[in-house]
Amino acid sequence: MVMPSLPSIPELDNQLKRTLRITGGLLVLTALAVAASPRDPLAWGLLLGLLTGMYNTYSLALRIGRLGGLSRQSARGYMRQGLVMRLALVAAVVLVAGRVTGVNILWLGAGMLLVPCITAVDAAVFAARQSRSEGKYFSEIEKI
Template sequence: MPSLSPVPELDNQLKRTTRITGALLVLVLLAIAANPGDSLAWGLFLGLATGLYNTVSLALRIKRLGSLDRSGARSYMRQGLIMRLVLVAAVVLLASRVANVNVYWLGAGLLAVPCITAVDAAVHAARLSRSEGGVFSRIEEKI
């Protein structure tokens, strides 16, 4: 089976997600520096860091899919899913044992990274559609 070249759009999406999440991590680190005992900031920091790691890990796995056969690709992605879920479970379990980490904000940080990716992809698709002279929705056709 021929090896497929990586999709450049995946790399661009990962760069944008990493840049936005990195900026949020810097802001949270500034909040931690200002008040080291803030459990909300620690939870958000751990959640964002774990979510970003999971996103990068998933993107690397997707890039490697082109060189695998169908059954190998299925087990490869299943293994990656299990590893990422175990990582999240371990981080949440350890954070729940530490008194200085808010687990709710850790969950918010974990969910923030996929939300950032989805919103960024939607905004990028809308910009791309408009730059090509098209309309993005039927509402715009009426305007």
């Protein structure tokens, strides 16, 4: 199936760039921790989790960007296929890492979940900044 070429969504592209930049910084710090202590299972788990989370975020952003040219039913199938592929990747990474003694599975999961958390917090901060720049209140608490 050939995906149509559509203009990019600036908000999505900017959000993805910010998320990947923040996660990339954490990835560099984690890689330094692995280099300093190559046998540390916590650092290896976080490193693999961040890499997997970054790939999943990038893959999801690409799929969302391609939705505009698809019909509703095609879009549903396309997104389901992407979800299955991303979940299969997560399951494969966890299964392989579980067999390796030098990777902490809990930190692997934390690394995978950290990327969506970064995205959500960044989106909330960006929305608050944008509403304040327009002279509006972001929430009712700010009026008090």
